[in-house]
Amino acid sequence: MKISRIGMDIAKNVFQLHGVDSHEQSVLKKKLKRSEVLAYFRSLEACKVGIEACGGAHHWARSLVAMGHSVVLIAPQFVKPYVKTNKNDAADACAICEAMSRPGMRFVPIKSVAQQDIQAVHRVRSELVKQRTAKGNQIRGLLAEYGLVVHKRIECLRVALPELLEDAENGLTGEFRALLDGLRLDLVKLDERVGEMDDQIAQSCRGSEAAKRLQQIPGIGPVTASALIAAVGDGRGFKRGRDMAAFLGLVPRQHSSGGKDKLLGISKRGDSYLRTLLIHGARSVQRVAAHKTDPRSRWLNAVSARRHKNIAAVALANKNARMAWALLAKGEAYRADKQHRQQPSEHAASASPVLSTAAHGALA
Numbered sequence: 001m002k003i004s005r006i007g008m009d010i011a012k013n014v015f016q017l018h019g020v021d022s023h024e025q026s027v028l029k030k031k032l033k034r035s036e037v038l039a040y041f042r043s044l045e046a047c048k049v050g051i052e053a054c055g056g057a058h059h060w061a062r063s064l065v066a067m068g069h070s071v072v073l074i075a076p077q078f079v080k081p082y083v084k085t086n087k088n089d090a091a092d093a094c095a096i097c098e099a100m101s102r103p104g105m106r107f108v109p110i111k112s113v114a115q116q117d118i119q120a121v122h123r124v125r126s127e128l129v130k131q132r133t134a135k136g137n138q139i140r141g142l143l144a145e146y147g148l149v150v151h152k153r154i155e156c157l158r159v160a161l162p163e164l165l166e167d168a169e170n171g172l173t174g175e176f177r178a179l180l181d182g183l184r185l186d187l188v189k190l191d192e193r194v195g196e197m198d199d200q201i202a203q204s205c206r207g208s209e210a211a212k213r214l215q216q217i218p219g220i221g222p223v224t225a226s227a228l229i230a231a232v233g234d235g236r237g238f239k240r241g242r243d244m245a246a247f248l249g250l251v252p253r254q255h256s257s258g259g260k261d262k263l264l265g266i267s268k269r270g271d272s273y274l275r276t277l278l279i280h281g282a283r284s285v286q287r288v289a290a291h292k293t294d295p296r297s298r299w300l301n302a303v304s305a306r307r308h309k310n311i312a313a314v315a316l317a318n319k320n321a322r323m324a325w326a327l328l329a330k331g332e333a334y335r336a337d338k339q340h341r342q343q344p345s346e347h348a349a350s351a352s353p354v355l356s357t358a359a360h361g362a363l364a
Contacts, residue, residue: 003028005048007097009089010060018093019047024101029090041067050100052076052092053108061110073108074099109237111230118204118230122223125197126273132190139183146172158187201226210234213327216334218296219281219320227274228324235329241322248275250318266314275317282316296336 006019006028015037019028032040037060041049046068051057053073061071074096082095099105111119136154139161143150148170150160161184164170165177172180205211205222214225238244245251247270252263268275286309289297303312327334 003044003047005050005097005101007050007093007095007100008060009093009096010051010054010056011089014089016089016093018090018097020097026094031089038063038067041069044069046070048072048100050074050096052079052096057108058111058116062113065110071110072100073110074105075108078105107237109233111233115230115233118201118226121197121200121204122227122230122273125194125201125223128190128194128197132187132194135183135187135190139180139187142176142180142183146170146176148172158191161187198223210328213331213333214324217320217323217327219278219285219316220324221281224274224277224281227277228328231271231274232325232328235325238325238329241325244325245318245321247271248278248321250275250278250314250321278317278320279313282313282320285316286313294336 002021003019004022006017009016009018013034015032015034017028017030017032018026021027030040041064048070049064050072051060051074053075057073061073064071079092079095079099082098083091084094085091100107132154136157139157140150140152143164148164150157161180164172165181165184202222205215205226208226208229210229211222211225214220214228215222220228232238232244232247235244238247242251246267249267249269249272251267253265253267255262255264286300286304289300289304300312300316303315323334326332
């Protein structure tokens with residue numbers, strides 16, 4: 001029995017396999033425990049294995065590749081249309097096996113352990129920032145109950161808390177002061193943890209040539225550079241820069257029919273964390289562009305004047321994503337004197353409906 005292709009539905013403890021031969025005939029339907037998977041694939045001849053891109057998929061992909069198998073990861077939304085019956089593990093494995101055979105199917109690049117390490121740091125950092133924001137909001141809400149209003153910026157809260165604790169005339173009781181001091185210490189601890197994550201990210205960037213090249217692009221710093229590398233690796237999983245921008249949700253959604261093209265706001269697909277970093281980086285460039293006369297700043301100022309500053313920020317994030325792909329995939333250095341020549345994302349800013357829905361709301 002020669003198996004040419006296997007679809008594997010993975011879970012915590014039970015794995016379902018569905019295999020076909022070179023004539024597309026089903027020759028394998030098997031359920032395995034987690035501890036049996038590697039031993040079973042060692043006994044098989046090298047074949048093509050498809051796995052849904054979910055938790056643990058990259059680990060299993062690396063393990064099977066080390067045995068000589070060819071492994072592809074498929075996004076779950078591309079597998080769903082091939083489920084022929086009610087959802088169960090066997091049907092999912094069959095759908096994966098069918099989806100991976102399609103000539104136009106798009107696959108997810110397999111991440112290395114180093115990429116997953118960096119991505120884990122970013123996930124922890126993102127959660128810590130959310131906790132810090134929630135803690136700051138809680139402190140301001142409690143203070144407002146006592147008639148004390150602090151500016152919403154976290155920097156202002158850090159400065160105000162010691163002053164409020166030392167002010168004997170603000171009407172706070174000793175009991176609440178003790179509670180407030182504990183909340184201040186919580187905030188300090190979260191700041192320290194976020195700082196540790198930032199130091200770890202900066203250290204990883206210092207040892208990466210790709211990260212150094214990405215940081216040459218205005219609007220991309222260590223956090224964004226390392227997040228890009230963790231998500232897309234060398235960028236060769238995309239054929240062109242626009243594909244990576246689409247992966248990040250920075251291109252228009254389409255709703256076209258009858259030969260009439262209708263472009264909507266940005267799709268907001270893919271990694272919202274990366275999209276947020278790129279847009280915030282673009283905003284930082286936008287703040288200082290008004291005082292500059294280089295081609296990039298003139299283009300950005302023109303888009304801001306013609307449309308809306310949020311639309312211009314998204315257009316610049318789109319441009320930065322495309323340039324980031326070029327630097328990663330081609331291994332070249334950033335060339336400021338030539339980067340504005342093709343202006344790939346100006347079309348996204350000039351088409352009237354393209355980014356309009358993102359102009360007055362949350363962009364990521």
